[in-house]
Amino acid sequence: MRPTGPFARRWLRAATLALALAGVASPQPAPNRPPLKLGLLLPPAEPEAQSIRRGAELGLAAANREPGVPLDLVVRGQPGQWGTEGDDAVVLALDEGAAALIAPTTGAAVHQALQVAGRTRLPVVSLCSDSSVTSAGLPWAIRIAPRTDAEAAAIFAVLRHPTRPPRCLPAVPTDRPGREILHDLETAAATATPDLQLLKPVHVPPPAEDLGALARDVLAANPDVVLLWLEPAASGRFARQLAQLGYRGRLAGHSRLLAPSFFAALGTALPARRWVHGLLVPAPLAATRSNPARDDFLRACSAPLAPPTGESASPLNTPAPFDLGAALAYDAVRLLADVLRRAGERPPYREFPLQHTMPGATGPLAFDPAGNRQWELEVLEWRPDGVRVVHPQPRP
Amino acid sequence: MNSAPPALRPFALALGLVALVAWPSPPAGAAAPADHSPLPFPLIERFENYGQAEGMPSAKVHSVFKTSDGRLWVGTWNGLLLREADGRFRRIGPEDGLSHEMVLCLAEDPTTGDLWIGTMRGLTKYSGGRITAYTQTNSGLPNNVVYGVDVLGDTVWAATAAGTGALNLKTGAWKLYDHTNTVMHEPWCYSIKGAQHLVYIGVWGGGIIEHDPKLGSFKEYRDPDRDFHYDLVPDDGPINDITSWLSWEDGVLWQCTYFGFSRRDHRGWKTWIEGKSPLLSNFTQFVWPHRGVAWIGTDRGASVTDGNAWANYSLTDSGEGLIEVHRPNQPVERRVLATALANGFVLGIHVDDREAWFATSRGLSRGVFAADNPYQRPATVAEVR
Numbered sequence: 001m002r003p004t005g006p007f008a009r010r011w012l013r014a015a016t017l018a019l020a021l022a023g024v025a026s027p028q029p030a031p032n033r034p035p036l037k038l039g040l041l042l043p044p045a046e047p048e049a050q051s052i053r054r055g056a057e058l059g060l061a062a063a064n065r066e067p068g069v070p071l072d073l074v075v076r077g078q079p080g081q082w083g084t085e086g087d088d089a090v091v092l093a094l095d096e097g098a099a100a101l102i103a104p105t106t107g108a109a110v111h112q113a114l115q116v117a118g119r120t121r122l123p124v125v126s127l128c129s130d131s132s133v134t135s136a137g138l139p140w141a142i143r144i145a146p147r148t149d150a151e152a153a154a155i156f157a158v159l160r161h162p163t164r165p166p167r168c169l170p171a172v173p174t175d176r177p178g179r180e181i182l183h184d185l186e187t188a189a190a191t192a193t194p195d196l197q198l199l200k201p202v203h204v205p206p207p208a209e210d211l212g213a214l215a216r217d218v219l220a221a222n223p224d225v226v227l228l229w230l231e232p233a234a235s236g237r238f239a240r241q242l243a244q245l246g247y248r249g250r251l252a253g254h255s256r257l258l259a260p261s262f263f264a265a266l267g268t269a270l271p272a273r274r275w276v277h278g279l280l281v282p283a284p285l286a287a288t289r290s291n292p293a294r295d296d297f298l299r300a301c302s303a304p305l306a307p308p309t310g311e312s313a314s315p316l317n318t319p320a321p322f323d324l325g326a327a328l329a330y331d332a333v334r335l336l337a338d339v340l341r342r343a344g345e346r347p348p349y350r351e352f353p354l355q356h357t358m359p360g361a362t363g364p365l366a367f368d369p370a371g372n373r374q375w376e377l378e379v380l381e382w383r384p385d386g387v388r389v390v391h392p393q394p395r396p
Numbered sequence: 397m398n399s400a401p402p403a404l405r406p407f408a409l410a411l412g413l414v415a416l417v418a419w420p421s422p423p424a425g426a427a428a429p430a431d432h433s434p435l436p437f438p439l440i441e442r443f444e445n446y447g448q449a450e451g452m453p454s455a456k457v458h459s460v461f462k463t464s465d466g467r468l469w470v471g472t473w474n475g476l477l478l479r480e481a482d483g484r485f486r487r488i489g490p491e492d493g494l495s496h497e498m499v500l501c502l503a504e505d506p507t508t509g510d511l512w513i514g515t516m517r518g519l520t521k522y523s524g525g526r527i528t529a530y531t532q533t534n535s536g537l538p539n540n541v542v543y544g545v546d547v548l549g550d551t552v553w554a555a556t557a558a559g560t561g562a563l564n565l566k567t568g569a570w571k572l573y574d575h576t577n578t579v580m581h582e583p584w585c586y587s588i589k590g591a592q593h594l595v596y597i598g599v600w601g602g603g604i605i606e607h608d609p610k611l612g613s614f615k616e617y618r619d620p621d622r623d624f625h626y627d628l629v630p631d632d633g634p635i636n637d638i639t640s641w642l643s644w645e646d647g648v649l650w651q652c653t654y655f656g657f658s659r660r661d662h663r664g665w666k667t668w669i670e671g672k673s674p675l676l677s678n679f680t681q682f683v684w685p686h687r688g689v690a691w692i693g694t695d696r697g698a699s700v701t702d703g704n705a706w707a708n709y710s711l712t713d714s715g716e717g718l719i720e721v722h723r724p725n726q727p728v729e730r731r732v733l734a735t736a737l738a739n740g741f742v743l744g745i746h747v748d749d750r751e752a753w754f755a756t757s758r759g760l761s762r763g764v765f766a767a768d769n770p771y772q773r774p775a776t777v778a779e780v781r
Contacts (some may be wrong), residue, residue, distance in 0.1 A: 040656075085537075086539060086540070086541040086558070087532075087540050087541065087557075088472065088519070090496075090498075090516045090517060090540075090541060092499055094473075094497075111582070111584060111600065112557055112584065113539075115541070115543070115557060115584060115586065115600055116516075116541070118586075118640065118654075118681070119458065119500060119543070119743070121741065121757065132601065135638070136600070136601070136638050136654065137638060137653070137654035137655050137678075138654065139635070139654075139679065139695070140611035150616060176582075
């Protein structure tokens, strides 16, 4: 993933510096205690690979500053045929001897990691939002990212139209990812209050394809809202295409649009950036409110991010206030480090279902018995004067 | 391999009916009778355990299988083991040609006696001491992670992480079945079992696929309520779409999931979940049917049932062996055993009329049957006749 905008390049330089500093500050592992390995499954097709890897490395540095057995991170992901992620999970679990796995944002890769974990009892933390991930039912697997249906429900609670249910058009990937996202969007729409109408989706293929025809299909359907549920960079490209064709309706999307790649793909052209105002994105409370774990993460990133406001209604001063992909990976590493250290000599799967809560850069790391993260989500709206929280309604 | 000889099946059925008719039904609230009604399966009276102290290269055991010549094969995290006549284990590893050291599943070709071995990185054939490895790069195997294997006629069926592969042993040709050319909802095949002229494929996220190779047809069995966490309507179909294992014997299909256990026979579907049935745990991951009785591997031990009576083998917190016997309309009988399963996480089982073997995550266990309630052997069936 190549940084394309000045924001992303600045971000990357800062992160590199932070990594170097973190490495200097980290205590050296005791020579007689071999580090426990965490396996990070990061297929080449993973769209947020750069953010995830950076977040995981920062999380590792933070975890190794804490007392306890030292940890190491093994990253694996090689190009190959369909199903190669399963091979990679095997390499991490068996050849590399990882004590736990972190699975990426793509559902297919996560399920293959879960299948290996089903036979090996290795704990897995998933960064994927598909509801199907925790539906697999592995007791030692959890999802640290918000569920797609929960994110959609948060957005749907904000949408209004003066005379009829708002018409929402989902833009989703092709194939399995799109199918799973649509399933979750439909689940959320079925229980949305007030009602809304989910229009026939557009399935957006890989970036090499011509987006113009699909964007024209969107315009022809005349939606009130386009639900951008593509990968962040693809969402940015498609939003830009829509803007260039004259779409002036509202945009909404999933929390992973809180990523430099989304805003980089929108482009620096003023019309596109101005036009993004009105964008609705769900976000964990930690994206807008200060807490020690979040502040540690932001300091490690050394990025020009939003200052802690302490007020949910305060505007944020940057287009991407919080790289959620990096923050989730950061929290995943710290959480697994805590699980492995708590387990000590016991098999770590016995720590599940996780009973305790620990602070995270993305908010409290608490999980229900099914392994779903227990989130408090806000909905952020981009406006000319900055980013504001529009749901839940801030108190006057 | 694991079913009664065809000629004896009617008699086994008759025996089952006799047992059903003879089943006593005490009045509600009656005290436990001194003499319990007979069970349709033997009870294990003790376990013999084998671990690294007994020469096994790994304590973690994934699969166990007795071939028709009586030899015991054990799949571990560190190679395939053959139990020699003197009780010692001989290891076969990657250095001998095994495609990967972690063995997940085993099946025998009933025609040739060849052993087929599914591993975490490829499929291996053991034929008269010769070992041949099949991988994604040197054959038509769809994916290297082989979760299930079975042999039906001239075809070896491999359930892999990216579809089912079918190797024609006469032609050497492979066929691939996945979500692009069948009704499979997902391509992740986690288990497979030949069933006379059919093949059942357990799909992770796709329920069960019934395939007729001659007709080229595929039929899908999915959880009708599509709810992953709750069995909203009992007995309406597979209990869940994440099939962690399946098996078939004499017209009865058994499905393991992480949310409970299912059976399909000529009467339809039957589902069991923990708490509402004697099933030891909803986390079921292996089933070995033998004479109409399912031996189920769970994360807390093993459950044994014909659908009515149950026996559960688990471990207490202090590691003692515990047996619970559930007879219909009778109080539960609980006893502490002198010995226990090596571990409660049971990944593989092999049962015949003589004994039960359990692959657990901390060693191999042999269950020794109590002498007073054996499986009905052919001689006994003949007496009934």
